[in-house]
Every structure is written in C-alpha cells, then in structure tokens.
Amino acid sequence: MFGAGAxxxxxxxxxxxxxxxxxxxxxxxxxxxxxxxxxxxxxxxxRLIVADPRKIWxxxxxxxxxxxxxxxDVWLLSAMAHVIINxxxxxQAFIDANTEGFEAVKERVQQYSPDEAEKITGVPAEDxxxxxxxxxxxxxxxxxYTLGITEHTHGTDNVYCxxxxxxxxxxxxxxxxxxxxxxxxxxxxxxxxxxxTPMYYPGYQPVTxxxxxxxxxxxxxVPLSPDDGLNLNVMMKCLAKGTLKGMxxxxxxxxxxxxxxxxxxxxxxxxxxxxxxxxxxxxxTRFADVVFPASCFAEKDGVFANSDxxxxxxxxxxxxxxxxxxxxxxxxxFAQASGYDMPxxxxxxxxFDEMASLTPKVAGISHQRLEExxxxxxxxxTDSEHPGTPTLHVDGPLIGKAQFQAVDYRPSAxxxxxxxxxxxxxxxxxxxxxxxxxxxxxxxxxxxxxxNFIEINRKNAKMLGIEHGETVRIISRRGAIEAEAWITPRxxxxxxxxxxxxxxxxxxxxxxxxxxxxxxxxxxxxCAVKIExxxxxSPVSIASAVDQLAPVLNKPM
Amino acid sequence: xxxSNSFTVEINGQTYxxxxxxxxxxxxxxxxxxxxxxxxxxxxDPAGACRVCLVEVEGQRRLQxxxxxKVDADMKIQTESDRISRxxxxxxxxxxxDHRTDEEGGLPEETGNVxxxxxxxxxxxxxxxxxVEAPRAARPGDDNPYIEFDPxxxxxxxxxxxxxDEVEAVNAITLAERGSETxxxxxxxxxLIDTSCELCGGCIDTCxxxxxIEKKAPKLMPLETKTTRTTCNFCGVGCQMDLHxxxxxxxxxxxxxxxxxxxxxxxxxxxxxxxxFVHHEDRLTEPLIRREDGQLHPATWDEAIKVAxxxxxxxxxxxxxxxxxFVSSSRCTIEENYLMQKLSRAAFGxxxxxxxxxx
Numbered sequence: 041m042f043g044a045g046a047x048x049x050x051x052x053x054x055x056x057x058x059x060x061x062x063x064x065x066x067x068x069x070x071x072x073x074x075x076x077x078x079x080x081x082x083x084x085x086x087r088l089i090v091a092d093p094r095k096i097w098x099x100x101x102x103x104x105x106x107x108x109x110x111x112x113d114v115w116l117l118s119a120m121a122h123v124i125i126n127x128x129x130x131x132q133a134f135i136d137a138n139t140e141g142f143e144a145v146k147e148r149v150q151q152y153s154p155d156e157a158e159k160i161t162g163v164p165a166e167d168x169x170x171x172x173x174x175x176x177x178x179x180x181x182x183x184x185y186t187l188g189i190t191e192h193t194h195g196t197d198n199v200y201c202x203x204x205x206x207x208x209x210x211x212x213x214x215x216x217x218x219x220x221x222x223x224x225x226x227x228x229x230x231x232x233x234x235x236x237t238p239m240y241y242p243g244y245q246p247v248t249x250x251x252x253x254x255x256x257x258x259x260x261x262v263p264l265s266p267d268d269g270l271n272l273n274v275m276m277k278c279l280a281k282g283t284l285k286g287m288x289x290x291x292x293x294x295x296x297x298x299x300x301x302x303x304x305x306x307x308x309x310x311x312x313x314x315x316x317x318x319x320x321x322x323x324x325t326r327f328a329d330v331v332f333p334a335s336c337f338a339e340k341d342g343v344f345a346n347s348d349x350x351x352x353x354x355x356x357x358x359x360x361x362x363x364x365x366x367x368x369x370x371x372x373x374f375a376q377a378s379g380y381d382m383p384x385x386x387x388x389x390x391x392f393d394e395m396a397s398l399t400p401k402v403a404g405i406s407h408q409r410l411e412e413x414x415x416x417x418x419x420x421x422t423d424s425e426h427p428g429t430p431t432l433h434v435d436g437p438l439i440g441k442a443q444f445q446a447v448d449y450r451p452s453a454x455x456x457x458x459x460x461x462x463x464x465x466x467x468x469x470x471x472x473x474x475x476x477x478x479x480x481x482x483x484x485x486x487x488x489x490x491x492n493f494i495e496i497n498r499k500n501a502k503m504l505g506i507e508h509g510e511t512v513r514i515i516s517r518r519g520a521i522e523a524e525a526w527i528t529p530r531x532x533x534x535x536x537x538x539x540x541x542x543x544x545x546x547x548x549x550x551x552x553x554x555x556x557x558x559x560x561x562x563x564x565x566x567c568a569v570k571i572e573x574x575x576x577x578s579p580v581s582i583a584s585a586v587d588q589l590a591p592v593l594n595k596p597m
Numbered sequence: 598x599x600x601s602n603s604f605t606v607e608i609n610g611q612t613y614x615x616x617x618x619x620x621x622x623x624x625x626x627x628x629x630x631x632x633x634x635x636x637x638x639x640x641x642d643p644a645g646a647c648r649v650c651l652v653e654v655e656g657q658r659r660l661q662x663x664x665x666x667k668v669d670a671d672m673k674i675q676t677e678s679d680r681i682s683r684x685x686x687x688x689x690x691x692x693x694x695d696h697r698t699d700e701e702g703g704l705p706e707e708t709g710n711v712x713x714x715x716x717x718x719x720x721x722x723x724x725x726x727x728x729v730e731a732p733r734a735a736r737p738g739d740d741n742p743y744i745e746f747d748p749x750x751x752x753x754x755x756x757x758x759x760x761x762d763e764v765e766a767v768n769a770i771t772l773a774e775r776g777s778e779t780x781x782x783x784x785x786x787x788x789l790i791d792t793s794c795e796l797c798g799g800c801i802d803t804c805x806x807x808x809x810i811e812k813k814a815p816k817l818m819p820l821e822t823k824t825t826r827t828t829c830n831f832c833g834v835g836c837q838m839d840l841h842x843x844x845x846x847x848x849x850x851x852x853x854x855x856x857x858x859x860x861x862x863x864x865x866x867x868x869x870x871x872x873x874f875v876h877h878e879d880r881l882t883e884p885l886i887r888r889e890d891g892q893l894h895p896a897t898w899d900e901a902i903k904v905a906x907x908x909x910x911x912x913x914x915x916x917x918x919x920x921x922x923f924v925s926s927s928r929c930t931i932e933e934n935y936l937m938q939k940l941s942r943a944a945f946g947x948x949x950x951x952x953x954x955x956x
Contacts, residue, residue, distance in 0.1 A: 235934070332905070
C-alpha cells in the first residue's frame with residue numbers, strides 16, 4: 041500500500057498496542073494466535089473497535105462494535121475520515137512530510153457525513169464519531185483487517201480508505217500501530233513474494249518493466265513475455281469462454297474455492313489438458329488428465345513467509361507416502377521434460393538462493409541464516425548482515441511519498457431485491473480450513489462442525505417459519521445448496537452467513553464471481569440469496585410425527 | 598526506563614540489576630539463578646499456588662514465593678538454604694502423598710508429557726507420609742477427541758485454568774469444589790465439546806505434571822521421538838511447531854517454549870491437533886493418468902511426467918502460450934512457488950500465473 045503489500049508491523053508488537061481497530065476480520069476464528077495477542081493487549085488495557093456485520097466474539101469484547109451492513113465499508117471509513125478532518129484530529133506534519141494527495145481526500149470525504157453514513161451503513165452516527173476520535177487521538181493505534189475488506193468488487197477502494205485513515209493520522213512507522221492485513225494462508229505472503237502473480241516477478245518487480253525483464257531473461261537464459269498475465273478470476277472466466285485451454289494446478293481446489301463454481305466446472309469440461317498436483321483427490325482432480333501425488337508440509341524442506349513478512353523454515357519430518365514426491369522435485373522434472381533447462385537444484389536452499397540473487401527485498405535471507413534465527417527473518421532484508429525489518433516505514437514510505445486515494449462509494453455488484461431478499465456473506469470457522477480436505481479428516485473439527493450451516497437472525501427465521509437446526513435450501517442466481525439453519529443474534533436482520541468448507545454443500549455455488557477491478561478478487565462477502573423451507577411449515581413436522589408414532593405403529597397387532 | 602525505577606538487588610550474595618515491577622523469579626531467571634517452580638508460566642499472572650519457589654527475603658519472617666514477590670531496591674534474597682531445603686522436602690513429600698505412585702511408592706513413569714514434579718522429587722529424600730485419599734472428580738464421560746484429564750496426577754496449580762482464562766480467554770475449565778475434593782472441572786462436568794472450549798490444547802501444554810495429556814498421541818516417552826522444528830501449514834500467522842515423529846510417523850505436535858518464537862508457546866486446535874491428514878489412507882500415492890476409458894489409472898512417474906509435458910506442449914503449439922494457465926499454491930513453499938512461476942514464464946512463455954491468495 042505504501043510500497044509493499046504486507047503487514048506494516050509485527051505480530052509480537054500487538055500486545056503493546058493502545059488501540060486495535062479490527063475490521064473485516066473474525067480474528068479469533070481465522071487467526072487464533074494473533075487473537076491471543078489481541079486478548080493480551082486487551083487485558084493490559086488496550087481499547088478495541090470492531091467493525092463487522094456479525095456480532096463475532098471480538099465484537100462482544102469490544103469497546104465499540106460498528107455493525108455495518110455488508111459492503112458499506114467505504115461509507116463507514118469515509119465518514120470516519122470526515123470526522124477526523126473536520127474536527128482537526130489529523131496529523132498535518134506527517135501528511136506534509138510523507139504524503140501526496142491529501143487535499144483531494146479532504147474534499148471528497150465532505151460528501152460522507154456521519155449522519156448520512158448512518159442511513160447507508162446502519163451504524164449510529166455517534167458511534168462513527170467516537171470511533172474516529174478514539175482512533176485519531178491514540179498514538180499506538182493499529183488497523184487489522186482481512187478478507188472482509190478485500191473480498192468485494194470494491195475491495196481495493198476499502199483498502200484505500202483504510203490507508204487514508206492511517207496516513208492522515210500518521211499511524212505509520214510507529215511500533216504497535218500501522219496497517220495490518222492478516223494473511224489467510226500459511227504462505228500467501230510468500231507465494232506473492234515469490235512471483236506467483238500475473239503482474240510481478242519475485243519481489244514485486246513488474247513484468248512490464250524492460251530492465252527487470254532483461255535481468256530475468258539473462259538469469260533464466262530465455263526470452264520472456266512483456267505482457268501482464270491473467271489473474272485467477274479472469275483465468276476462470278477464460279476457461280468458460282474457451283480461450284484458456286491448458287492448466288497446471290498445484291495445491292488448490294479451484295472447483296470449491298473460486299466464486300460461482302458451476303461456471304468453473306463448465307470451463308474445466310472445455311479445458312483440453314489439466315494437470316493437478318495434490319495430496320488428496322478433490323473436486324478439481326475429477327477433471328484432471330494427469331494427477332501428480334505431492335507432499336504436505338511435514339514431508340519437505342523450504343520456507344513459508346507469514347503475515348508479518350517473516351520468512352521461517354519448513355523442515356521435512358517424515359517421508360511422503362508411497363510414490364508421492366516433494367512438489368519442488370516434481371516441478372523440476374516436469375520443466376526438464378517440457379524442454380526447458382531447469383537446473384538440477386540439490387535442495388530447496390539452492391532454489392531460494394537463486395530467487396534471493398534476483399530479488400533485492402530478500403537478498404539477505406538464506407536457509408543457512410535461518411538455521412541460526414529461530415524467530416525467522418522479516419523482509420526487507422537486503423544483505424547477509426541485515427537484521428530484517430519488524431516495523432516498516434520507520435523512516436517514511438518505502439518509495440517516494442505515500443499516495444492518498446480519493447474514493448467514491450460503489451454498491452456491491454449484486455444487491456438484495458424482491459426475488460433474492462437476503463445478503464449472504466461467506467467465511468471461515470475456527471475448526472476447518474478452506475476446502476477442509478485436511479481438517480475434515482480429523483475427529484475434533486468434525487465433531488464440532490459436522491456439516492454446513494447458515495447463521496440467520498431470529499426475525500428472518502420467524503418470517504420464513506424456520507426452526508433452529510432445520511435444513512433449508514439457499515438459492516442465488518447461480519446455484520442452490522442445502523444447509524442447517526442456526527438461529528443466532530450474531531447476524532443482522534436481512535443478512536445470513538455461511539462457512540465455505542463443505543464440498544457437499546458448496547457456498548461457492550452461490551457466490552458472485554464479479555471481481556475487484558484491480559485485483560480480480562471475487563465478491564465472496566456479498567451476494568443476494570433467498571431461503572426456501574424444505575420441510576412443511578407445521579410446528580410438528582410429518583417426519584417427527586411418524587417418529588413419535590413409530591413405537592405404536594410397529595406394535596404387533 | 599526512568600532511572601529511579603532501576604536498582605540493584607542481592608541474590609545469594611551476588612548483586613544484580615533489576616527494574617521496579619519485576620519479580621524475584623524473573624530477576625533470578627534472567628541471571629541464570631535456578632529457582633524451581635511448578636505453577637509458573639511466563640504468559641500468566643503469578644499465582645503463588647504451588648509454594649515450590651519459596652525464597653528467603655531479608656526482613657520477612659516467612660518464606661515468600663519468588664514468582665509473585667516484587668523486588669525492591671537493595672533487597673537481599675536467598676534461594677538456597679537449610680530452611681528452604683527443609684521446606685522443599687516437606688512440600689514435595691506432601692505432593693507425593695497426594696499423587697499416583699507406582700508399587701515402590703515412587704512416581705509413575707511418564708506418559709508423553711514430562712512430569713516436572715517427578716524431577717523435583719528426585720532431588721529430595723522423601724518423608725514417608727500416609728497416602729491422601731483425595732476424591733478429585735475426573736470427567737469419565739468427556740468424549741472430546743483430544744484432551745484427557747487424569748486427576749490423580751493433578752496438583753491444582755491452576756496453570757490450565759489460568760491459561761484458559763488469561764491467554765485463550767474462553768474460561769472453559771475452572772477449579773471446582775472445596776478442600777481435598779477440589780478438581781479441574783467444566784460447567785456441570787460437561788464434555789469439553791459442549792463448553793466454550795476451543796480445543797486449543799494450551800492446557801495440556803502448560804500442565805507441569807502430565808495430568809492433562811493428549812488422547813491421540815501414543816503414550817511414548819519424549820526421548821523416543823525425533824523432533825523437527827517447522828512452520829504450521831494452516832493460517833498466515835506462521836506459528837512455529839515441533840513435529841514429534843516415531844518410525845516415520847507424526848505422533849504429536851507441540852509448540853516451542855513461550856518466548857522463543859512469535860506464537861509464544863501457543864497453538865490453536867488446527868495447528869496442534871489436525872494432523873491426521875498427513876498419514877491418512879486417502880492420500881494420493883501414485884501418479885495417475887486418464888486413459889481411453891475416461892478413468893484415472895496409476896502410472897509410473899516417467900510416464901506421467903511425459904504425458905503431462907506433452908499435453909501442455911500440445912496446447913501451447915495449437916493455441917499459443919497464453920492459452921495456458923498456471924495456478925500455484927499459497928499452501929506450498931516459497932521455493933515451490935518460485936519454481937512454478939519460473940515454469941510458467943521461462944518454460945512456457947506466459948505470465949498467466951497466479952495463486953488462490955487474492956488478499
């Protein structure tokens with residue numbers, strides 16, 4: 041955001057913070073160990089503001105819960121900026137020294153008064169004012185967000201709004217403050233850092249930059265494409281259109297993870313050649329032409345990079361089962377067989393060294409150094425003496441001046457209407473992980489959450505005549521699934537929530553594949569649905585009536 | 598630190614610098630002076646419950662718990678003395694009289710978790726005391742799959758209940774009943790599954806005597822397993838963990854000690870317990886190729902690699918490089934992601950490379 045897409049601060053700094061603004065993150069369930077740091081900060085007296093459409097556990101503990109309507113984040117955050125600027129709580133000295141574009145934002149947010157915001161977001165204007173004042177007047181105030189911010193068609197706008205708040209209050213380069221996206225997966229950060237992205241070589245070096253490309257062409261000894269590639273969301277659409285004809289998918293179940301999966305399935309049927317590299321059969325391997333049996337984290341060496349840019353070792357503890365192989369070995373063999381002169385790296389340490397030699401940001405990191413640094417090394421780490429960087433931007437923005445971005449509110453791509461009157465948001469629970477191929481093979485998670493469910497407000501349930509625990513059908517314009525209804529005050533009136541873990545009841549049959557214009561990220565957090573009862577409305581259903589009568593009916597005459 | 602808040606204290610005749618607010622135990626530990634303890638955990642507020650860490654503080658008539666006693670300027674502390682040795686001998690003997698013992702009256706062999714009381718008792722000449730019949734209740738009906746409570750090994754130091762309150766903050770377990778019946782309980786002695794417990798297993802990790810153990814870990818002595826330090830493969834926090842293996846099988850996962858790594862000794866239910874997938878019978882173990890019958894069949898690596906590379910090259914020849922897409926994985930290592938994007942760009946000439954991570 042200010043030159044790097046990562047947490048500006050470190051996880052161990054959280055315990056010393058004075059204020060946490062948690063937005064779009066169900067931290068206790070999605071990042072339990074970061075939540076422990078937050079709980080510790082809370083016990084030491086830090087204040088907590090939670091903005092979330094659901095009354096999650098953190099919201100119950102918070103000083104202030106801003107229970108906004110899904111998809112209205114830009115309104116909420118712009119109104120907070122409105123208050124900060126109009127009450128003169130912004131840090132003009134920081135703005136002058138480190139940023140550009142403040143005037144445009146100052147002007148734009150005038151349209152977003154807290155009173156108007158109350159009508160759109162459903163959050164009381166006074167709470168918005170209080171939150172803005174608390175955030176702006178606390179020095180060590182950190183923002184923590186995750187996919188509740190980014191999984192929208194206006195996800196980038198949401199992030200800009202947060203960045204504007206950070207910049208106008210000077211909460212950057214300060215310990216225990218900053219702007220902190222909590223990454224969802226073990227190595228999301230590392231996969232991006234390593235260049236598994238259509239726009240960048242490793243270390244966020246643009247593929248369209250001639251100098252950069254020449255460097256990689258020289259290193260890899262082959263001419264390279266100067267054009268940006270397709271992001272995953274667009275790839276899925278090109279599959280359906282028939283312009284993408286061959287795919288190599290490593291370790292992702294695209295048929296369960298991508299939005300609007302029925303389109304993905306149609307596309308995969310048209311795909312002429314599909315390779316899957318996996319540890320289990322999943323929904324995607326059903327379409328594969330070749331399946332490579334791969335290894336899990338306990339079976340290979342390498343490194344992961346976590347949310348706070350920390351590169352840490354992964355070490356082999358057991359052998360892969362049967363003839364399964366380490367993924368890196370498979371990739372080398374495949375590249376060589378395909379006619380490219382991929383070197384015979386003896387171990388992942390050598391692969392990392394090649395990447396580090398081409399990537400200034402991690403040039404000082406190596407497997408050897410990580411043997412001594414049990415707490416890992418945080419990039420930027422530019423040479424072998426560099427101690428790593430726990431807090432970013434202590435000396436100002438990484439490149440030039442940080443840009444304010446004036447943002448306009450755009451509604452979510454699909455809003456509720458008469459036909460589909462409810463807003464569905466999806467997410468993760470504590471007990472399962474993504475497509476749950478790992479966690480559903482363990483007894484604990486399965487006992488806690490055996491099958492898919494929705495959370496629904498009592499009032500909505502009553503209107504539909506739904507009882508707690510009843511199986512209902514949830515329908516969107518893209519598909520329909522069945523799940524158990526949990527009646528709970530956690531969700532707002534008009535909103536339902538559902539986890540995304542269950543292959544037999546896939547939330548992503550319902551979700552909208554409309555993508556963010558910059559990142560392509562799908563709108564998992566807002567789509568319009570309706571709910572239909574499956575069992576008859578009478579309080580005593582026929583099934584249970586039959587059950588009750590069974591002992592009588594079965595009696596020998 | 599403001600100067601007036603720093604001062605010196607004397608421990609066993611040696612002078613050490615200390616800060617206001619520090620405890621005797623903290624100053625001693627920082628300077629390598631060993632004070633035994635059972636109920637202390639650096640993540641928790643001091644409880645002074647086990648009385649193992651009692652020290653002599655000059656000017657105090659009674660022995661004081663080092664874990665809770667705050668240092669003051671020029672305080673003189675003695676951590677070893679005849680008086681302290683006598684205290685330990687009596688205290689440990691009393692613990693043993695209320696602890697399950699083997700036929701010889703010693704403490705039983707360890708079962709997976711280290712019993713620190715056992716190690717302490719080995720340092721004294723125990724006084725034979727009559728066995729205490731403490732009717733501490735267990736939870737025999739608790740069908741949770743991970744956490745087992747053995748009341749006969751419990752010393753009621755309350756590390757587990759304090760961890761559940763202060764660190765995990767779910768308050769699923771508590772000290773219940775009074776006197777010799779005091780036990781570690783859930784509300785109404787329900788199964789942990791039916792409480793606010795999130796099955797993080799932190800109670801097992803902090804228990805000093807092995808009264809809380811893992812149900813699923815084979816009851817091996819710790820020395821029999823090999824330990825490998827690695828990074829958790831679930832969310833993006835990056836917790837460090839030690840994989841315990843035995844005969845090429847993963848049998849247990851524990852956290853490094855508090856203070857060593859960013860997770861500060863903590864793990865969640867997924868990190869600590871959800872590892873059955875590693876050796877699951879559903880794992881893919883052979884390369885598979887889709888044959889003429891439309892089904893996937895096992896094949897050799899040589900053939901699978903050949904068929905796969907020919908397939909991708911065929912599509913490239915027919916439609917061009919940009920008709921190919923490469924999906925890498927945020928679940929795999931940095932090195933593997935590097936190779937995947939290099940494969941896409943260098944071997945097949947396209948920047949159509951992405952992964953599931955779109956944050």
